[in-house]
Amino acid sequence: MAEPGQVQGSLRNRLAVTLIGGAALLALLLFFVVRSYAAQIAQQGQDSILTASVSSILDAAVLRDDQVEIDFPYAAFSMLTTPADDQVFYAIYRDGELLSGYADLPQQADRAAPKQFQTAQYDGKTVRISTAARTLLGADVRTRITVSVAQTQDALSETLNQISTNVASFGFGFFMLAVLLSFWVSSVTIAPLKRLTTSVTRRGPQDLRPLTKPVPSEMLPLVNSLNTLMRRLNQSLSQSEDFIAEAAHRVRTPLATVRSYAETTLQRVDKEENRQALRSMVRAIDESSRAAGQLLDHAMITFRADHLEHEDLDLGDLVQELVQRLTPVAEMKDIDLVLQIDRPVRLIGDAILLQNAIRNLIDNALKYSPSESVIEISVTASPHPQVAVRDQGAGFPSDEIADLAQRFSRGNNARGTIGSGLGLTIAQDVAAAHGGSLTLSNTAGGGACVIFSV
Amino acid sequence: MRYIFCLILALWPLALSAQNWEDRQIFRGAALHDTAANTDAVQLRILSSTDTAFFIPIIRRFLADRPSVSIEYLVAGSAQIDHIFRQAPAQYDLVISSAMDLQFKLTNDGYAQPIEDLVTPDWAQWRQSLFAFTSEPAAIVIRRADFDGHPIPQTRQELIEAMRARPEVFRNRLGTYDIRRSGLGYLFATQDARASETYWRLTEVMGNLGTRLYCCSGDMITDLANGKLAVAYNVLGSYALARSETASALTVVLAADFPTTMMRTGFVTASAPQPELAKEFIRHLIRVQTQAVDPESFLLPPLIQSQITPAQSTIALGPALMTYLDRLKRRMFLKEWTRAIIR
Numbered sequence: 001m002a003e004p005g006q007v008q009g010s011l012r013n014r015l016a017v018t019l020i021g022g023a024a025l026l027a028l029l030l031f032f033v034v035r036s037y038a039a040q041i042a043q044q045g046q047d048s049i050l051t052a053s054v055s056s057i058l059d060a061a062v063l064r065d066d067q068v069e070i071d072f073p074y075a076a077f078s079m080l081t082t083p084a085d086d087q088v089f090y091a092i093y094r095d096g097e098l099l100s101g102y103a104d105l106p107q108q109a110d111r112a113a114p115k116q117f118q119t120a121q122y123d124g125k126t127v128r129i130s131t132a133a134r135t136l137l138g139a140d141v142r143t144r145i146t147v148s149v150a151q152t153q154d155a156l157s158e159t160l161n162q163i164s165t166n167v168a169s170f171g172f173g174f175f176m177l178a179v180l181l182s183f184w185v186s187s188v189t190i191a192p193l194k195r196l197t198t199s200v201t202r203r204g205p206q207d208l209r210p211l212t213k214p215v216p217s218e219m220l221p222l223v224n225s226l227n228t229l230m231r232r233l234n235q236s237l238s239q240s241e242d243f244i245a246e247a248a249h250r251v252r253t254p255l256a257t258v259r260s261y262a263e264t265t266l267q268r269v270d271k272e273e274n275r276q277a278l279r280s281m282v283r284a285i286d287e288s289s290r291a292a293g294q295l296l297d298h299a300m301i302t303f304r305a306d307h308l309e310h311e312d313l314d315l316g317d318l319v320q321e322l323v324q325r326l327t328p329v330a331e332m333k334d335i336d337l338v339l340q341i342d343r344p345v346r347l348i349g350d351a352i353l354l355q356n357a358i359r360n361l362i363d364n365a366l367k368y369s370p371s372e373s374v375i376e377i378s379v380t381a382s383p384h385p386q387v388a389v390r391d392q393g394a395g396f397p398s399d400e401i402a403d404l405a406q407r408f409s410r411g412n413n414a415r416g417t418i419g420s421g422l423g424l425t426i427a428q429d430v431a432a433a434h435g436g437s438l439t440l441s442n443t444a445g446g447g448a449c450v451i452f453s454v
Numbered sequence: 455m456r457y458i459f460c461l462i463l464a465l466w467p468l469a470l471s472a473q474n475w476e477d478r479q480i481f482r483g484a485a486l487h488d489t490a491a492n493t494d495a496v497q498l499r500i501l502s503s504t505d506t507a508f509f510i511p512i513i514r515r516f517l518a519d520r521p522s523v524s525i526e527y528l529v530a531g532s533a534q535i536d537h538i539f540r541q542a543p544a545q546y547d548l549v550i551s552s553a554m555d556l557q558f559k560l561t562n563d564g565y566a567q568p569i570e571d572l573v574t575p576d577w578a579q580w581r582q583s584l585f586a587f588t589s590e591p592a593a594i595v596i597r598r599a600d601f602d603g604h605p606i607p608q609t610r611q612e613l614i615e616a617m618r619a620r621p622e623v624f625r626n627r628l629g630t631y632d633i634r635r636s637g638l639g640y641l642f643a644t645q646d647a648r649a650s651e652t653y654w655r656l657t658e659v660m661g662n663l664g665t666r667l668y669c670c671s672g673d674m675i676t677d678l679a680n681g682k683l684a685v686a687y688n689v690l691g692s693y694a695l696a697r698s699e700t701a702s703a704l705t706v707v708l709a710a711d712f713p714t715t716m717m718r719t720g721f722v723t724a725s726a727p728q729p730e731l732a733k734e735f736i737r738h739l740i741r742v743q744t745q746a747v748d749p750e751s752f753l754l755p756p757l758i759q760s761q762i763t764p765a766q767s768t769i770a771l772g773p774a775l776m777t778y779l780d781r782l783k784r785r786m787f788l789k790e791w792t793r794a795i796i797r
Contacts, residue, residue, distance in 0.1 A: 070782045074648055078774030085581040087562050088773040092782070100781040123564050 015186040023178030027171040038163040042156050047117050049079055050130035053149045061145045063138040068094050068145060082155035089122060089150040095143055105150055125152050192216050208234040245299035248292040259285045294422045297356050301426055305433035308350050315345040316379050319387060322359055323377060334371045340378040347385045347454055349434050357430035360423035361389045361450050368393040386453035395442035427452055473538065477506045477529035481513050485521035498525045498731055501539055502550040503532040504718065505672060508753050516738050523731065531669055532556065532637030543725055547732040550720035553637030555775040557584055557719045566721035569733045574740055578717065578757055580771045585736055586717035587743040588755050589768060592642045593691035594707040600684040609711040610652045614659050621663055628660050629674045629686040632667035634788060642688040642714055644778040644787060645769055649712045654794060661795040675700055692755050715768040
C-alpha cells in the first residue's frame, strides 16, 4: 500500500473554527453594541421625562407681589411613576435660596449656566438630576428660579437588565445558528476535494487519463499538476513498455536463427556429450524465446487494456480453437487435454486478449504437468463466464498462493520467475481489464487449479 | 455644658412620654402578664393614627402566637405623626397612618425598609416598603333625623342644593376636617380639589353657613350622634359604622360623583429596633386585612372592597402624592381653603 501522507491540521476544521470564532466575535460585538445603545436610549427616555417634569414646574412659576408662587400641576410628579417605584426628589431655588423641596439635593456649582443633566449620589443612591432655570420679571424685580428634579434609576437598570438578557439570548441563538451554518459551509466547501479524491482512488492501476470533471477554480492548479504528473508517468510507462517490446522483438528473431543452427548441428554431431550440450542449448533458447514472447504479450496487453475492444464472442469457440492449436504440443509430452464446454458462453470482450490469457494458463499447465497426465479445461457460463484449468502437477506452493495473488495485483514480477509469474500476470491483467478475476488454488489430488472468470 | 447634655439625654424619654398622645396603651403577651418588671421583654413600638379600638383585635391575635412580646401602641393625629416621627425615627418600629401622602413622603425620603417576601397587589404597595391594608372611602355622614321628609343627597351637588334649600337647619351644624391640623383631611381636600371644581363650591357654601372644624373623624361622629352636627363631610364611614349606637342614627353616603378612597398604610422604619418582629407584624396585618376572616371582630375595612373598584377611585400610591406636600403648593392651597371656609 501507499505510504500514508503526513497530516497537519484539517482544512475543514480550520474553516469551521474560523467561521465559529468570527461568529462568536460578532455575537459579542452585537451584545455590547446593542446594550450600550439600549442604555443610551433608556437614559434618553428618563431624561426627557425629567425634563418635562422640570419644565412643568418652571412654567407654573409666577411672581405675585414680589413673592414667587408655583402652582405646579399634579402631573409634574405623577409622570415620574415607574414600575420599579423609583424615588423622586426635587428642589426649587430662588436666586440660590431654597424655596421648597430637598435642601441637600446636589446642586451644580455653576448656577449661571447649569448643565441640563447630571448623575449624582443622593442618600446613598444613584440619581439622575435634571435642572433648568428661568428668569421672572416683576414690576421692579428680576429673579431667577432654578428647578431640579431627581429620580433613582431602578426602573432603568431593570429595563437594561431585561434588554441585556434578551440580547444575550438573541446573540447566543445567533451564535448557535452560525455554528450550524459554519459546519454546513465547511463540509460543502470540502466536498469537491472529497469528490476528486474518490475519483482518483477509484481508478484502475493502468488508468492514467487526465481528470476532466469540472472543479472549483481554487482546485484547478492542483488538478492541472495532477494531470501533468499523470501524463508524464503515462509517457514514461509507455516508453518503457515500448522499450521492452522492442528489446524482446529484437532478441526473439536472432534466437530463432540460433535455435535452427543448433538443431541442424545436433543432427550432425555424433558424440553423445556434444549432443547433450546441444540439447541443453536448444532448451535454454526455447526458454528465452518464450520469455521474450511473454514480454511482448504483456506489452501488448498493457496497451490493449487501455483501449479495450468490445466484441460479441463465444468463450467456448475461443477455448476450443486454442486447445486444437495446442494439442500437438501436448502430444509431444504425452499429455491429454480434456475439454468440457457449456454452450453457449457468450460475452462481450477483447478476443485477442482473452485468447492470450487462456493460452498462457494452458501453457503453464503443460509446463508443470508430468508426462502421461491429464489437463482438464472446463468452460462454464454461470454464474459468470469462466474457464477453469486443472492439471496433475505439483500444484502451487501452498504458502505462496496468497503471495502470488498479491503480486499480480501489483502487476509486479519482483521474484524474477519469468516463466510462471508473467503468464499469470498477463491472465490477471486481462481478467481485470474485463472486470473479472483470477483465482488460484490446489485441487484435492495435489494439482494446480486456476479459475479465470470474466 | 456636658452635664446639661447628659441631663437632656437622661430626661429625653421623659420628654417623649410627656408627648401629648391621643392614646397610649401597652399590650403584653400571655407570658408577661404575671411579671411586673418586664424591662428586657421584646417590645414593639407602633406609631399610629388609627384609634386603638380598631387595632385591639389585630394586636391580640398577633400576641396570641407570641406570648413573650409586648406592644406599645401610640396614637397621634396623622399630621402630628409625620412631625413626631421625623424628630426621632429610631424610636419606633412601625408607622401606621391614614395620611397616604405623608406616609409616601417618609418612604420616599428613605425612612422605610423593604419587606421582600410580602406578596400584595402592585397598587397596594410602594417600593415593597409601604404597604396598604385598608380601602376606605371618604364619606358624607348624615344625621337621619335632620332629613326627615327630605331626600338624602347622593352627590356633592345634591348636598349643595340641600344646604341652600334649608340654610336654617344647617347653620353652624356642618363639620369637616381642619385640614391645617389633620393630614388625612388635607389629603381628602386636595384630592377632591384635584378631581372637581364642585369641591370649591361646596366649601364656599359650607363656609357661608358656618362650619365646625375637627381634628379627627371620631369627634365628628360623636357630635353627629349628639345632634351638634347635621352633616359631616369627608369623614371615614368606617368610624360611623363601627359604633352601634351611632350606626342606627346616621347614614353614610359615598358621593356618587367621585368617591375619594384612601388606603391606610404602614411601614417598618429603616432604623427599627426590632425589624424582624415589625415585619412579622406587617405580614400579620396584611393577612388579616386581605383574607377577610371574621369581619365581626376585625373592625377595619378590608384592603379589597367588593363594592368599589380600586383602580377608579383609590388615591394612587405614587410620587404625585408629594405634589400638595410641597411648601409652596400647601401654602397656596391652605390660603384658598381658609378664604373659602372661614368667614
